Amino acid sequence: MTASEPGVAACRVVVSADGSRLHVDVAGPPGAPMVVLAHGWTCDSSVWGAVSRGLGPAVRVVRYDQRGHGRSPRGFGPCGPRQLADDLCAVLEAVVAPGARAVVAGHSMGAMAVVAAGGRAAFRERVAAAALCSTGLDDLAGRARVVPLPTAPLRRVVHASLLRSLLPLGPMNRVSGWALSYATLGPSPPPGAREHVARMAHACERRGRAAWGAVLAELSAHEATAGLAVPTAVVHGTADRLTPPIHAQRTVARLPDPERLVLLRGVGHMTPLENAPAVAAVLRSLADRHAVVAPVR
Numbered sequence: 153m154t155a156s157e158p159g160v161a162a163c164r165v166v167v168s169a170d171g172s173r174l175h176v177d178v179a180g181p182p183g184a185p186m187v188v189l190a191h192g193w194t195c196d197s198s199v200w201g202a203v204s205r206g207l208g209p210a211v212r213v214v215r216y217d218q219r220g221h222g223r224s225p226r227g228f229g230p231c232g233p234r235q236l237a238d239d240l241c242a243v244l245e246a247v248v249a250p251g252a253r254a255v256v257a258g259h260s261m262g263a264m265a266v267v268a269a270g271g272r273a274a275f276r277e278r279v280a281a282a283a284l285c286s287t288g289l290d291d292l293a294g295r296a297r298v299v300p301l302p303t304a305p306l307r308r309v310v311h312a313s314l315l316r317s318l319l320p321l322g323p324m325n326r327v328s329g330w331a332l333s334y335a336t337l338g339p340s341p342p343p344g345a346r347e348h349v350a351r352m353a354h355a356c357e358r359r360g361r362a363a364w365g366a367v368l369a370e371l372s373a374h375e376a377t378a379g380l381a382v383p384t385a386v387v388h389g390t391a392d393r394l395t396p397p398i399h400a401q402r403t404v405a406r407l408p409d410p411e412r413l414v415l416l417r418g419v420g421h422m423t424p425l426e427n428a429p430a431v432a433a434v435l436r437s438l439a440d441r442h443a444v445v446a447p448v449r
Contacts, residue, residue, distance in 0.1 A: 166216070166246045169238040175223035176243060180212035181206060185255070185443035186248060187435050188214045190240055192260025192286070193364050194356040196222030198348070199259060203424045206432030211439060214247050214254075220259065220360030231363045233373055236265035241274040252446035253280035255438045257431075259424050260395070261364065263287035264373060271379025281411070281442035282380060283434055285387040285423045288399030291371040297393040298335045315365035324354055338391035338420035344427045377406040383442060385411040385434050389419030389426065411438070 161177045177197060179184075186256045187207060189200045197215035204213045219239060220226030229235065240256070248254050256279050258266040263284035270282070271277045273394065293311035294304040301307045322328050332353055333346045384407050388400035397415065404410045414434055 164246070166242050168219070168235070168242040170227070170229045172219045172227040172229065172235075172239065173225060174216050174219065174239055174243060175213060176247065177229050178212065178214050180207075180209065180246065182212065183445060184210055184212040184443060185439045186212045186214060186252065187439055187443075188216075188240075188247065188254050188256045189241060190216065190223065190258040190262030190265050191218060191257070192258075192262050192355045193368060193405070194221070194361055195259070196352055196355070198222075199320070199352065199422070199424050202428035203432045203435065206428050207436055207439075211218040211436070214243065216243050218265070220364060221356055226357065226360040231360075231367050233264065233268040233367070233376070236261070237269035237272060237275075240265045240269045241272055244269075244278045245274055248278040249446035251444070253278055253442075253444035255279070255281045255283070255435060255443050257283040257285060257435055258287065259285040260287050260421065261368065264289065264371065267373055267376050267380055270376065270381065274432050276381070279382055280444055281382050281438040282384040282402060283431075284384060285385060285436060286389060286392055286395055288371075288395040288405070289377065289403060290371060292371060292395065292399075293369050295396055295398060297396055298407060312369040312420070315369040317361055317365070318358055318362045320358055321354055324350055328354075335393060336421045338389055338418050338426055340418060341422075341426050342418070345422065348425060349422060374402070374406055377403065378408060381408045383409045383411045383438070385414065385438060387414045387416065387423055387431055387434055389416045389421065389423055392421045394421040 164176050166174045191199045217224035228429035296311045299310050329350045386400050404413050416427045
């Protein structure tokens, strides 16, 4: 999202625990129920654009670019779950007013940020409910179906190599667009989704992409779900090759307070792009039932 996009009320920079600078966009009226949105690997906050519009003018929507993505520089520090949690908590501390409690949603790596932050005081004091979209918390390389190999050990080696790769994506053309679409989208994505995915992936600086990809290749974060004690919905596409639906089932089984599992038929990994109305409906329901607006002083 850019400052010129209709509906953007403010753009600001939030500084995380290690000094990393995060670009944050805010839209919607002050004092309204708030939804905070965290995007995934090789994406940026624009992936939530249609969801943000679907939430309507009576919801205050906060979107931020993860470090190393969009308009947030990667900086020089390490990449890992702790940094994801630091960044989300920094955004929450900056945008959620005292006494208010927001709904937080993450897509893919953004959902990992939600899980990683769930046990922290800054999260518990400011978050009323959560949604995890298209994510997995362990063995991402072994369970992926992007390269259709017959055994988990083979898939693990090949997919981990792809995640960690420093190779450039090459020019934006029909071949590279098809490859990204095959990996990330379902068989019948909405108009513009393929182009949107390609723009985000090609804009992601390759060293940052590889650094975060290495984190995903090694991720084992299921134990962290114990700290995510707020009501939590899980949204997943049935045609997700990057994080097949088994991940959603495993996550729901471990959540302390699972709201529901929403499976979107024929949708791939990019749920906010592929079925924005369904994702917005889940978030709006959470906000209606759980979000707390700051008391008027």
